Amino acid sequence: MNNPYLSIPMMVKKAYTETTDRMLRTLELIFQKEEDKKAFGFIPGQFCELSLFGKGEAPLGIASSPTENGSLKFTINRAGRVTTALHHIEEGEEIGVRGPLGNGYPINLFKGHNLLVVGGGFAFTTLRSLIAYLLEPQNRSGVKEVTLIYGARMPGLLLYKKELQEWSERDDMKVVVTVDVGDQNWKGKVGLVPNVLEETAPSSEDTYAVVCGPPVMIRFTLPKLKALQFPDERIYTSLERRMKCGIGKCGRCNIGHLYVCKDGPVFSLEQLNKLPREG
Amino acid sequence: MKLRLDKKDFHSFLRGLMVHYELFAPVQLGEGVSVYKKIGDPSEVALLPSNPQKPAKEVFFPQSETMFRYGKVGVQTEVTSTEKVERKRILLGPRPCDLKAVSLLDSVFAGKDYRDVYYVNKRNATTVIGMACDQPLSTCFCSSMDGGPFFREGSDLFLIDLGEAYLVEVLTEKGKAIETNEFLKEADTNDLELAREIEQKATKKAETSLSLEGIEGRLDRMVESPFWDQVGEKCIGCRICTYLCPTCHCFDIVDEDLNGKGERVRHWDSCLSSLYSQETSGHNPRPTNRERTRQRLMHKFNYFPKNVGRIACVGCGRCVLYCPADSDIRETIKEIQKFKCQSSNAK
DSSP, rough: OOOOTEEEEEEEEEEESTTTSSSSSEEEEEEHHHHHHHHOOOOTEEEEEEEEEEEEEEEEESOOOOTTTTEEEEEEEOOOOHHHHHOOOOTOOEEEEEESOOOOHHHHTTTTTTEEEEEEGGHHHHHHHHHHHHHHHHHHHHSSSSEEEESSSSSSGGGHHHHHHHHHHHHSSEEEEESSSTTOOSSEEESSSSHHHHHHHHOOOTEEEEEOOOOOOOOHHHHHHHHOOOOOGEEEEOOOOSSSSSSOOOOOEEEEEETTTTTTTTEEHHHHHOOOOOO | EEEEEGGGGGHHHHHHHTTTTTEEEEEETTTTTEEEOOSSGGGGGGOSSSHHHHHHHTTTOOOEEEEEEEETTTTTTEEEEEEOOOEEEEOOOOOHHHHHHHHHHHHSSSSSSOOOOHHHHHHHHHHEEOOOOOOOTOOGGGGGTTOOOOOOOOOOOEEOSSEEEEEEEEEEEEHTTTTTTOEEEEHHHHHHHOOOOOOOOHHTOOOOOOOOOHHHHHHTTTTOHHHHHHHHHHOOOOOHHHHOOOOOEEEEEEEEEEETTTEEEEOOOOOTTTTTTTTTTTTOOOOHHHHHHEEEEEEHIIIIIHHHHHHSOOOOOOOHHHTTTTOOOOHHHHHHHOOOOTTTOOO
16 A cells, blocks of 8 residues: 655755745755656646655645656745755755645646736746646647746746746747836836736636736736636636645645645635635 | 353453454543553453543544654665554444544545555454443433444444343454354343343433534535634633544644654644644634634534535534533534524624
8 A cells, every 4th residue: 555644755956046035946856766757747736745854844836847857846935944944955965755746737628728827926836837838849739828927026036037038939928027126137027917917918718817926916916817807717726725744634724625735736716716715 | 143241251251352353442541531542451441331531533543653764874864664564453342423433534544545554554453342322421412413322333343231241243244253252152032122222221312402404504604604703712722622522633743853863753633723724924824713613613514524425523522521611512503503694694
């Protein structure tokens, strides 16, 4: 019987800080055992519990695409005991990874439709996985028009600048990157994500929207999506909660009868509206 | 198959079982507290008229359980799981309420998604000798929770106390393996008649007027009701109800570490704890007793039924008996059942 509480060992191949405030660090992990590499398949939107023995575990969205050869990328916000330890871990060290967990984005629903991705701050991690996956040559024709609106508070806090640059140069997707406050080197757009969304005014016809960001951004973005006629069943988001087991047993992360770790973390607005309003 | 075990043979019967099985049964720790423990000698077993304080879930889902040990070796970490195929064991004495609770926990830990190896290994190794409840307490309400003092669900063998002896009903294949014990004789018609009388009396005594009809739907409409302010205000957050509840299954996972070596342990936890869902950022989705008591009641009577199709309360009455603030879940249910939710000021 498979023990769902045991992790697989993965080595830190690369570790680098993403942002100028040094609060976000990306780890690129590689599998240590061939059979683990073969068995690990995931879909964008899923997460893993990263295990630092002696410190604990932290649930983190997978930032890499499933098509990225045998490695997993996680971008970690330094917030508490485990994430701080993940900020100090060195290249060459080993950590435990439990996963993939959660339900992932409903890519099968997106197929054949347009996709609007709205991201803010460091919630962008699993959105990177989603976009990188959909842009792979074998997947690109699966969805029609792809629009990305991504914003951070300042230019130095934008994640995945290399990818953003590559995507901006493609002619098969529209990319709008914005910051709340620019600096002397910033030549791009300045404006809050909800306002930039309103300005960009993507069509809601035949379009699914995926929104991930800090609560304040979501609170102001949802009404803008409504105003653009996006129906609740075509708006998806990914939620976070304090987690321990990650597999729907310890009882901790539920919203109503659904567990964010097992039935989520991806939910449609239609689903969320039916659940008790909690935090 | 109905057999009889004279009480004078009880210890010898147990001694015979202990040759092949580990025995878990209620023991008395001082001051009237009784809990389930692994038995060294049959004289430790204390089968009292009332339910032990700590529920039978502890035998399958211990209060503290090491999941694995680890040790750092250079940049790597060696991990050794503690899971093992358990020795055959007998669980003696749980009442129908505690047994029903165990079958509810089966849907959490032993369902088809992510089987919990620690729980499943213990469950598979266990033969249950359940015990009928012939003296239900005034705080018992199992009959309102789809149960009853003589419910046999979950028992491999079922004991009914006849005074000088136990009537032993053999209910399953696992139970049959014990049938051959030399101290089990065939029951006679007097035994059967007496057992029937005791069952009737107890079932009558345990009848309550508490109805759960429509409670799931009613709770759906009551989420924002000021009713929860009242429930939350009375609760002092001591969490004894979750500790003693046979169906509560929340747990915490922590690493206990000393210089790079240690264990990952799971401990019972409680959704009524203020820090239970507090996130690292400081944000707490359930900041006050109002949200937390609502969560517990909704989980038992709305969320669990939505997921599994059964109510997650077995009416054992431990929360009623031990709550220091005198909260009575039966009264809370009665209030919920009066709710006519058309608007938020309807009560």
